[in-house]
Amino acid sequence: MTIDPAIRDAARVSKAWPYEEARKLLKRWPDGKPDGAPMVFETGYGPSGLPHIGTFNEVLRTTMVRRAYEELTGGAPTRLIAFSDDMDGLRKVPDNVPQQDMLAEHLGKPLSRIPNPFDTNDESFAHHNNAMLRRFLDDYGFDYDFVAASDCYNSGRFDEALKNVLKHNQDILDIMLPTLREERRATYSPILPVSPTTGRVLQVPVEVLDADTGMIAFADEDGTRVEQSALGGQAKCQWKVDWAMRWVALGVDYEMYGKDLTDSGVQSGRIAKVLGGRKPEGLIYEMFLDEKGEKISKSKGNGLSIEEWLTYGSQESLAFYIYREPKKAKNLHLGLVPRAVDEYWQFRGNYSDQEADKKLGNPVHHIHAGKVPDKALPLTFGLLLNLVSLPGVQDKEIAWKFVQRYAPDSAPETDPELDELIGLAVNYARDFVVPGLKRRAPVAHEVDALKDLDAELAKVDEDMAAEDIQTIVFEVGKRHPFESLRDWFKALYETLLGSEQGPRMGSFIALYGVENSRKLIADALDMAG
Structure with a gap:
């Protein structure tokens, strides 16, 4: 990767949040990772519900930090892991998926071992949701390695890490038990066995028989004592332990997460240290809220799906909205789309003329990884x-x-x-x-002003420039007793377009056409009688 020296110099002092995050990694590994190993970034995904923008948010923002790190280091190797915790047991049936009764029959089972309720060929519920996430990430052009917990557990990839957890079972209990309610302590275990009879992930105390071989003992759902291996997909780690184990097993250096996981991050960091590793660097971001100001939830389905935003706005507009102010809680709904689209193009239009330091603070630099297209839009x-x-x-x-x-x-x-x-x-x-939209009839002096505007437009050629038409509209408004020109334009929007707000009228008339615009005026005057 070739990095412009001016960009690299500016990145070292830039206050744009991706660079501030990337500089944490320079402190973590002042001399770079041993043997030239890549800096490992991770994002986590729980496939219990359909992917929404909150999921995409983590991959996008993490990618921005990854690219910032590459710019700071002149192209040091990096890797992004998109991890799906599809061994997690299904705790409740999401409200926004089909075949609710069928899914209810499989509560408690690993998500990757529950039948697919959708009309697709994916082999399980988790595989379907994982595929949806990967499809979008691929379409957007993310560079990532997808890793599923089910593959890691079932294949034995996590076996050595699981043995390490078993060896430190008591150390982990010493960390976790003081943080739990009394009733939860009675059933808590760092390792969650999968029942050999029901296939459900069990929340039961576990006795470690032999950490070196992975043998454990526990009471099955019917009370029967079971002795079986914790390896090869026959068990998984409790959530906070799983997170820490994953960090250590995969060598994760950076992972951001939402404010709601702050306490989890603290406990998982302590467990990672016990396991011989260290907590990754990362940003704790504020949550997205729906139109009612409530936290977006996959299971509630009150957030936006990725597909919903892209039905009405560009991918770049979504990235633009996600980039800004990650430590501030923000509403996320479709009413935000138009402004996000126009602001993205406004910032993009400014980029080429900016100095290096300003470019690095421009969201489009991070959206396009420093390769911002020059093409501009002729209209908003x-x-x-x-x-x-x-x-x-x-x-x-x-x-x-x-x-x-x-x-x-x-x-x-x-x-x-x-x-x-x-x-x-x-x-x-x-x-x-x-x-x-609901157009109203013009009243009083509005009628005279519209007649005046129509007369002026009758003298105008169809190819007159938008700015010249705008001047005409201004001059007409000044000739009539509006309290302010704002009232004149508001009257135009409400009588011609049916809205309280609208565009620059000169640009609109130039786009829609002078004669067509005069027809709108005629229709409005007809409504006035």
Whole structure:
């Protein structure tokens, strides 16, 4: 990897959060990892529910730190592990999945050993959800190694790590028991055996018979004493122990997690030390909230799926929203999409003219790993929404005809990003804008102002520049007794577009066409009688 020296120098002092995080790794390994081993980044995923943006958030933000570290080090080797804890037992049936009764029959079993409730060929519930996550990560172009807990446990990859846990069973109990309620202490064990009769992951006390061979003893669900190996997928670690064991077994150097796991991170860090390793570096980020201000939950299904955002907004707009202020709780809902799209393009447009230090603080630098495209948009997403919300324009092909008149050099073949945005605008307008539009009739001096504007537009050529049209709109507003020009534009939005807010009218008229805009004015005046 070739790093621009100016970028590398600026990265050393940049206050952008990915660089602040990456510098933690320089302190962790001042001389680099031994034998040139890659710096290992990890993200964790619990496949009990469908993937949502909170899941994607961790992979994206971690990737940003990974790239920042590579810039700081001039391209030192790195690796990102996307880990799925699909050996976890299903605790409750998610509200937003099919075949609820079937899933209820398998409560307590490892997620990777529960039948797939979806109409796909995936072999289990976890395999289906894992596939959904991987498909999106692949589509987005992430560089990662997917690792499933079921593969690690079943194949024996974790066997030595499990023996290490058994050897330190009492040390781990000494850490965990003081943090638990009295009733929980009675059943707590660092190792959770899988019942040989029911296949469920058991929360029962475990006796370590022989740590070197992995033999344990426990009471099965019917009370029968069972002696069996903890290896080869016949047991898994309790959550906080599993996290620590994984860090040590996989050599994880960096993992970020949500504020709700702060205490878990502390305990897992102590356990990792007992196991002979050390806690990874990482950022504790604030949680995403839904429209009601409640924490997003996979099992509740109150968050956004990745597919939902991408029905209405670009991948880059999602990345832009996720990048900003990771330590601040933020609402996450579809009403945020238009602004995120336009702000992404605004920051992207500023990037090429910025000095190196400003570039590193620009979100698009991290979204595109320093390779920011130069292509600009001829119009905003907000303006597109206004266009495709009008009767007769709620179609991508028709919308393109208006766009090409406004920006003659554009075309679907040469401007794929614009083509995508037009399609997304059509979707968003159809589902969220058009249903709420209600044009009102102009009143009093608004009628005179609209007649005046129509007369001025009658003198205008169809190819007049948007800025010149904007000047005309301004001058008309000044000639009439509005308390402020803001009231004039508000009247235009409400009578012509059916909304309290809207675009720069000069740009809108240039895009929609002078004659078409005059027809909107005529319709409004007809409503006034």
